[in-house]
Amino acid sequence: MTTNPTLERIGVTPSPLALLLLGQGTDPGSERGVDCPGALPAAADPELAQRAAAAKAALGDKVFILGHHYQRDDVIAFADVTGDSFKLAQQAAARPEAEHIVFCGVHFMAESADILTGAHQQVVLPDLAAGCSMADMASAEQVEQAWDDLLDAGLAQTTVPITYMNSSAAIKAFTGRHDGTVCTSSNARRALEWAFGPERRAERVLFLPDQHLGRNTAVGELGMTEDDCVVYDPRRPNGGLTAARLRDAKMILWKGHCSVHGRFSRECVDEVRARIPGVTVLVHPECKREVVTAADLVGSTEYIIKVVDAAPAGSAFAIGTELNLV
Numbered sequence: 001m002t003t004n005p006t007l008e009r010i011g012v013t014p015s016p017l018a019l020l021l022l023g024q025g026t027d028p029g030s031e032r033g034v035d036c037p038g039a040l041p042a043a044a045d046p047e048l049a050q051r052a053a054a055a056k057a058a059l060g061d062k063v064f065i066l067g068h069h070y071q072r073d074d075v076i077a078f079a080d081v082t083g084d085s086f087k088l089a090q091q092a093a094a095r096p097e098a099e100h101i102v103f104c105g106v107h108f109m110a111e112s113a114d115i116l117t118g119a120h121q122q123v124v125l126p127d128l129a130a131g132c133s134m135a136d137m138a139s140a141e142q143v144e145q146a147w148d149d150l151l152d153a154g155l156a157q158t159t160v161p162i163t164y165m166n167s168s169a170a171i172k173a174f175t176g177r178h179d180g181t182v183c184t185s186s187n188a189r190r191a192l193e194w195a196f197g198p199e200r201r202a203e204r205v206l207f208l209p210d211q212h213l214g215r216n217t218a219v220g221e222l223g224m225t226e227d228d229c230v231v232y233d234p235r236r237p238n239g240g241l242t243a244a245r246l247r248d249a250k251m252i253l254w255k256g257h258c259s260v261h262g263r264f265s266r267e268c269v270d271e272v273r274a275r276i277p278g279v280t281v282l283v284h285p286e287c288k289r290e291v292v293t294a295a296d297l298v299g300s301t302e303y304i305i306k307v308v309d310a311a312p313a314g315s316a317f318a319i320g321t322e323l324n325l326v
Contacts, residue, residue, distance in 0.1 A: 008194070016170065052078055059198075064089065064098035066113065068105035069301050070322045073105050076163075084301045086165050086184050087111040089116045100124060106132045110170040114239065132166055134286075137256035138209035140170035142234040153243040160195040160202040161251070164188070164210050171208060180206075182205045185285050185300040188217040196222075196250075199238075209256035216285045216292050226289075233253050261286040264320045269294040271316040275300050282307060283320030289318060301325060 005022035056063060056078060066088040067079025076082060081091045085105060093116040103110040110125040117123060124283045128180045143161075150156040163171050172182050180201070183191035195202045207214035211231055218224040228250040232239035235255075239246075244253065256306050265285050272279055281295040282304055297307060301321065308317060319326050 003073065008285070010027060012131075017058055022309060031260045045206070049074065054146050061097055063091060063100045064095045065102045066104060068109060069305075069325045071104050072324055079104060084184070085112060090111040092117050092121075096121070102126065106130045106135070108132055108135045108166060108168055111218050112165065115172075116168060124189045133259040134166050134210055134256050135168055138167060138171060138254055139236070140168065143171055143174055144210060146234065147174075148231055148240060149238050153246050155246055158203040159206055160204075161206045161208065162191050162195060163208040164213055166316065167209050168244070175208075185213060186302065188213055188285070189221045192217055192222060204246075204252055206252045206254070210258065210259070211253035211255060212257055212288055213285050214251055215289055216287075216298070219289065220292060220298070224250055229253055232269065258286040261320065264288070264291045266290040266294050268320070269318075274314055276318065279316045279318050281318045281320070287320050295320065
């Protein structure tokens with residue numbers, strides 16, 4: 001257990017299950033891909049902040065800066081608007097006078113903004129190496145191979161692909177070519193209802209790239225069973241599934257997950273309830289099923305913010321999502 005001077009000063013005992021900070025240890029019990037090696041990022045250079053402020057002032061309305069909820073406060077300080085990835089892309093599209101859209105987020109977010117904005121607008125991603133581990137767990141080539149597997153099994157015609165917003169533009173285009181759709185964590189249920197409803201009459205859905213959002217929506221909101229869901233592993237032949245398993249499934253879940261939300265476990269929920277009586281556990285649907293079923297409330301980033309904003313003073317929350325949002 002790491003020590004925290006701030007918590008100690010106010011008399012709060014830190015949890016022995018606290019999330020590991022970047023570069024300060026690993027948890028072998030968590031999902032593959034959640035390690036964060038390397039040193040903590042340095043504090044923002046005051047001179048750099050001054051240069052950024054001067055540049056923004058000089059550009060005026062020609063620049064519009066988007067700050068994702070997960071960014072650090074010293075980045076958010078420059079944002080004209082904050083939000084989740086889809087909300088920010090919509091905000092960019094609503095500012096046609098801004099020639100330069102600076103998206104303080106990750107690669108797929110900037111791609112989404114570029115899709116929605118005009119040809120005269122330039123979308124800038126300050127760090128081209130800024131990626132999303134979940135989005136990186138599904139490449140366009142892998143998804144095409146999965147579709148070929150469904151074609152070979154004679155199942156593609158009765159399967160609807162749905163991709164989460166946290167995916168590349170190439171995968172979003174794939175779902176469009178095959179009469180599927182793109183969803184957010186807020187409307188995943190509506191997307192599945194559309195796919196299985198009278199308009200599409202799907203026998204099954206290929207859900208990309210987050211297995212947990214797909215499972216939590218299908219089982220938790222639509223009343224499916226765990227047996228209705230199978231996990232397609234792109235690193236194995238035919239996804240590690242027989243043709244019969246693919247045929248009988250209602251949800252073909254891509255083997256992908258969020259490296260942050262994958263850190264939370266049922267043990268984390270039990271521990272915080274024991275430590276803070278009366279706490280409300282509020283988690284994102286990218287968390288594992290065991291976490292979602294143990295929580296009091298589940299919802300998107302915007303939902304989490306609204307719930308906390310509306311809560312009376314003195315309310316206690318344990319929030320299962322990215323640290324900077326909390």
